[in-house]
Amino acid sequence: MLLMACLLYARIVGMLSSIKKFILLVWEPHRHGLFEATLLWPQVYSRTNKGTIVPMLFVLPKMLFLFQTLQIVDKTECFRKWQRDISKFVWQGKKPRIKFKILTDAKERGGFALPDLRLYYESAAFCWLKDWLLLEDTDVLDLEGFNNAFGWHAYLWYDKVKINKVFKNHIVRKAVFNVWTKYKDLLENKTPRWLSPLEAKARKRSNMEANWPKYWEILEKDGDNWKLQSMEKMRDKVRDWLHYAQIKEVFKLDKKLGFQVEKSKLETELLEPKTKVLSRMYNLLLKWNTQDETVKSAMIKWAQDIGHNIMFEDWERLWTTGLNFTACNALKENVMKMIYRWYMTPVKLAKIYHLSDNKCWKCKENEGTFFHLWWTCPKVKAFWEKIYNELKKVFKYTFSKKPEAFLLGMVGQGVVKKDRTFFMYATTAAKDTSREALENTRSTHTGRMADATDGLYATGRDDRQNPRSGRGDGRRRLEKI
Ligand SMILES: [Zn+2]
Numbered sequence: 001m002l003l004m005a006c007l008l009y010a011r012i013v014g015m016l017s018s019i020k021k022f023i024l025l026v027w028e029p030h031r032h033g034l035f036e037a038t039l040l041w042p043q044v045y046s047r048t049n050k051g052t053i054v055p056m057l058f059v060l061p062k063m064l065f066l067f068q069t070l071q072i073v074d075k076t077e078c079f080r081k082w083q084r085d086i087s088k089f090v091w092q093g094k095k096p097r098i099k100f101k102i103l104t105d106a107k108e109r110g111g112f113a114l115p116d117l118r119l120y121y122e123s124a125a126f127c128w129l130k131d132w133l134l135l136e137d138t139d140v141l142d143l144e145g146f147n148n149a150f151g152w153h154a155y156l157w158y159d160k161v162k163i164n165k166v167f168k169n170h171i172v173r174k175a176v177f178n179v180w181t182k183y184k185d186l187l188e189n190k191t192p193r194w195l196s197p198l199e200a201k202a203r204k205r206s207n208m209e210a211n212w213p214k215y216w217e218i219l220e221k222d223g224d225n226w227k228l229q230s231m232e233k234m235r236d237k238v239r240d241w242l243h244y245a246q247i248k249e250v251f252k253l254d255k256k257l258g259f260q261v262e263k264s265k266l267e268t269e270l271l272e273p274k275t276k277v278l279s280r281m282y283n284l285l286l287k288w289n290t291q292d293e294t295v296k297s298a299m300i301k302w303a304q305d306i307g308h309n310i311m312f313e314d315w316e317r318l319w320t321t322g323l324n325f326t327a328c329n330a331l332k333e334n335v336m337k338m339i340y341r342w343y344m345t346p347v348k349l350a351k352i353y354h355l356s357d358n359k360c361w362k363c364k365e366n367e368g369t370f371f372h373l374w375w376t377c378p379k380v381k382a383f384w385e386k387i388y389n390e391l392k393k394v395f396k397y398t399f400s401k402k403p404e405a406f407l408l409g410m411v412g413q414g415v416v417k418k419d420r421t422f423f424m425y426a427t428t429a430a431k432d433t434s435r436e437a438l439e440n441t442r443s444t445h446t447g448r449m450a451d452a453t454d455g456l457y458a459t460g461r462d463d464r465q466n467p468r469s470g471r472g473d474g475r476r477r478l479e480k481i
Contacts, residue, residue: 086114110296134271137210138207153200157200190260197251302404310410318410323335335428
């Protein structure tokens with residue numbers, strides 16, 4: 001007993017001192033503008049040249065460490081503020097051109113995998129919740145629930161928080177519980193398998209036993225229905241007939257909601273795995289969070305332009321394997337920019353700067369929409385025709401000339417598998433040439449406008465690598481003017 005008390009004391013003291021250390025070392029600087037300091041990182045980013053996400057690689061481990069050690073964010077406004085700061089940094093103070101949700105989405109779904117701090121915080125909360133749900137680590141449970149009046153599952157599932165307000169008067173419990181209530185219905189819409197009615201009904205005291213019978217252990221199938229096992233079968237789990245009757249009452253109430261038969265996502269992603277719980281939970285939450293973005297606006301616009309629907313599978317293939325033709329990030333970035341219709345057009349510029357002229361920079365006749373500029377403009381058409389003819393000569397066979405293949409890299413069956421990588425390189429190079437040419441015509445065509453939008457149109461990093469490319473030229477030309 002004394003030994004237990006000593007151990008517990010050591011744990012608490014250890015925890016308190018580490019909490020103090022974290023507040024001093026990590027939390028305070030974060031509160032006081034460490035994120036403002038990250039705005040200095042563009043220098044790092046231009047030097048390392050590895051893409052927009054690089055600075056996040058410095059911040060993320062620190063933040064994850066913090067989230068996992070201290071679950072105390074009461075109000076979630078700070079995440080919005082941090083997100084704003086990150087966005088400001090990513091776009092270098094300019095107007096964002098890709099939605100934050102798409103930026104954070106996973107690469108397999110066409111996103112940019114920018115870490116979403118709020119979701120990471122919430123996933124870390126689930127790592128804490130894991131102990132409360134599993135009821136295995138009694139030391140942690142005693143420490144975190146030292147003044148609980150009911151079992152953990154009573155708070156988590158049977159709404160005892162309303163009766164016993166003390167539960168939420170605890171800084172960590174409150175923060176973790178808030179995350180739980182946010183996702184509870186999404187994660188478990190029926191009575192979960194891991195729920196232990198016995199633990200929920202038991203009065204809380206210290207040094208409670210660990211092995212509480214869960215629903216999946218005490219239910220049995222009766223035709224199409226689920227029923228509680230007989231008292232004989234549960235002999236070693238219940239104390240007496242009264243106890244059994246109490247459990248039966250709870251069971252009757254839970255039955256109204258129905259029982260989760262198969263393992264839920266919460267079980268497979270959080271409760272069962274021993275490792276990588278944080279990233280598993282993050283991926284799960286991310287999937288839900290970005291679900292409504294599945295039909296992304298850029299995809300709709302492409303379908304309208306091309307005149308027929310592109311199958312969702314084709315998009316998926318493009319994100320998962322289509323980009324793997326090269327290891328070069330700059331080339332990948334070019335493909336992504338095309339998919340998300342990043343490049344400025346006369347129509348967009350006219351809208352932004354209230355200009356009367358929105359004609360194509362090349363033919364100066366038609367309206368300069370994105371698709372016109374890249375595909376239907378007669379001048380561009382001739383250019384693509386040349387590329388197409390050359391490719392046919394190289395491949396020694398013919399294939400159909402589709403915009404989705406040339407612009408988006410959805411190669412399709414027309415091109416033999418072994419030629420696809422070459423096709424991707426050739427079209428990406430062609431697009432880059434076309435972009436440069438466009439930029440040059442634009443800067444000669446509308447000098448003032450080019451000045452106003454300098455850097456918006458150009459593909460930042462590429463230009464730094466290649467001083468001869470469009471943006472530099474545009475500048476020099478402007479200087480001459
Ligand atoms: Zn044109």
